[in-house]
Amino acid sequence: MKINYENYSHLSFDLWLTLIKSSPEFKQKRNALFRDFFEIEHPIEKVNEIVRYFDVLCNNINEKTGLNIDTYEIYYLILSALDVDIVKNDTDRLFQFYGHTEELFLEYKPVLIFPDIKKMFQEITNQDKSISILSNTAFIKGAALRKLLEYYELSDYFKFQIYSDEAGFSKPSAAIFQLVLDEISKYKKIEKKEVLHIGDNSIADYNGAIQFGFNAHLLKI
Structure with a gap:
């Protein structure tokens, strides 16, 4: 995964088909x-x-x-x-x-799309940048996805995780991106333009983030 994140203070990641894919x-x-x-x-x-x-x-x-x-x-x-x-x-x-x-x-766990993702997360956090998860859900609830990320020893890299079944909103709604901004603002002062959202869905991830005022990176695997 090659992402230019130097100019951002916080990176928000989608989960499905961005970090994991189903078995x-x-x-x-x-x-x-x-x-x-x-x-x-x-x-x-x-x-x-x-x-x-x-x-x-x-x-x-x-x-x-x-x-x-x-x-x-x-x-x-x-x-x-x-x-x-x-x-x-x-x-x-x-x-x-x-x-x-x-x-x-x-x-029958989903697999990590990028096996070396922990190394990237470590590099990001070493630069005093923060990371979070923002994922829509359907058949699998956020609670199970938290367990999965715990299994892959990724949980500690995330400042927070937001799932649509828990929030009541789905991307590309401005309401769920507002939750991301609200959570970040609890621990540091930040402007929308300093947040980069990364995901595979042009509607939910890219357009949703851009329309809210975040920057966005559309991941093409």
């Missing part, structure tokens, strides 16, 4: 678990199709509204599309399923 095994096993747990009669190919459809759709909606569709809401949309009676599946049951999903996620 292909995880999605396969999660969808199979979804089919079995909710006793879905459709073949796994149909489940895969529907899950992918609502994953993309909800992400697009979040980008348009700047809000955050909850994981359980996505589950209900998928279940309904797969002819499952959602009345018979209360939120306690969804909570139980999510627990199994998180276990799978931490067993």
Whole structure:
């Protein structure tokens, strides 16, 4: 990852497809678990199709509204599309399923896109610059992503981590970028132009940061 960060005081990083990418095994096993747990009669190919459809759709909606569709809401949309009676599946049951999903996620972990990212983070922090995470979420909540970053021994490099499911807003909303600025301002005086946001999504990461007044780097892998 080559980023010119010399002129910035704080670097904000997206997570998915910027620092990590999913394990292909995880999605396969999660969808199979979804089919079995909710006793879905459709073949796994149909489940895969529907899950992918609502994953993309909800992400697009979040980008348009700047809000955050909850994981359980996505589950209900998928279940309904797969002819499952959602009345018979209360939120306690969804909570139980999510627990199994998180276990799978931490067993079949996403991998680091840049294996030497710790070295870069160390170089940044050695220059008295600060780092944070700003990530939209969908099927995996921020709490699980915190555990993942702890596993990779990256957590200590971040001054804070902001996830859309916890904030109630999604990039490119100005509200979630404002949260970043508010958090930075708790420990140092900073202007918007001194913040560089790095991400792979031109709408959520690049346009969102620029429109808010941050600088931005669009990562192309």
